[in-house]
Amino acid sequence: MTSVRARKRHPHDDAPDTSAEFRRIDELPDGPEKDALRQRVICAWMPMAERIAATYRNRGESGEDLKQVAMLGLVKAVNRYEPGRGTAFESYAVPTIVGEVKRHFRDHLWSLHVPRRVQELRQKVRAAIQELTRTPDGRRPSVEDVARHTGLSEADVRTGMGALDSFAALSLDAELTGAADGYSLVDTLGAPEPDYDRIVDREAVKPKLHALPERERRILYLRFFCDMTQSRIADQLGMSQMHVSRLINRTCARIGERVLADAA
Numbered sequence: 001m002t003s004v005r006a007r008k009r010h011p012h013d014d015a016p017d018t019s020a021e022f023r024r025i026d027e028l029p030d031g032p033e034k035d036a037l038r039q040r041v042i043c044a045w046m047p048m049a050e051r052i053a054a055t056y057r058n059r060g061e062s063g064e065d066l067k068q069v070a071m072l073g074l075v076k077a078v079n080r081y082e083p084g085r086g087t088a089f090e091s092y093a094v095p096t097i098v099g100e101v102k103r104h105f106r107d108h109l110w111s112l113h114v115p116r117r118v119q120e121l122r123q124k125v126r127a128a129i130q131e132l133t134r135t136p137d138g139r140r141p142s143v144e145d146v147a148r149h150t151g152l153s154e155a156d157v158r159t160g161m162g163a164l165d166s167f168a169a170l171s172l173d174a175e176l177t178g179a180a181d182g183y184s185l186v187d188t189l190g191a192p193e194p195d196y197d198r199i200v201d202r203e204a205v206k207p208k209l210h211a212l213p214e215r216e217r218r219i220l221y222l223r224f225f226c227d228m229t230q231s232r233i234a235d236q237l238g239m240s241q242m243h244v245s246r247l248i249n250r251t252c253a254r255i256g257e258r259v260l261a262d263a264a
Contacts, residue, residue: 019089021041022083026082026084045093046074048090049070049074052097052101054066061104069104070101073093077097081093118159121157123160124160125150143157146160172184172186205255205259208258209255220252230244
């Protein structure tokens, strides 16, 4: 079997000459021999994939995970490469691996959904801020400075700056800056007001109560507004407790049906 030669044809030390191996892969039928040769080519190019992954370090993802994503891109490049097209493998593999890494960042690491254009603006603004901060005075560049450096409009620069903090979400339990008493972000958030639903229900029921016969309206008033027991209501109105219970259940059910019918 043809071996992967150590001869280089590129200034990078991680760019082996595997052109003969790719031609052989292209000629072989599917099977163990083709798979083994393809695996050896992947191993030969792994240092290049690791180098590409290293350029994306310190961006919120672990180095090991970045390597795994880059290796996935390398495998795709090796499997899809067609030597007959006349393009050097490295020219095909590098954008494939870089695209896989960028796709990983876009699809898996953003806590918020950010459009691709905004992500691209963020990258340009971030790079410009890093370059401009290296100046002797060390001051943080202004929006005007970044716009002048990148050729972007000031509006686009502000959009990119706004996306700088959108990569990772802040925990609701995180203590607010300057808070000495443990006051966190969750303490600033509102909660649903249950009385709003109670008001809606009360207004929906009100006209139905007014339409009830006097006796049934009085029974409901004594039970739910005066908090009287069914036995006391029965004694006051001169009827049995069982009759009071039936009237309450029947009246409440009828009111509920009418309210739901109106809502429909």
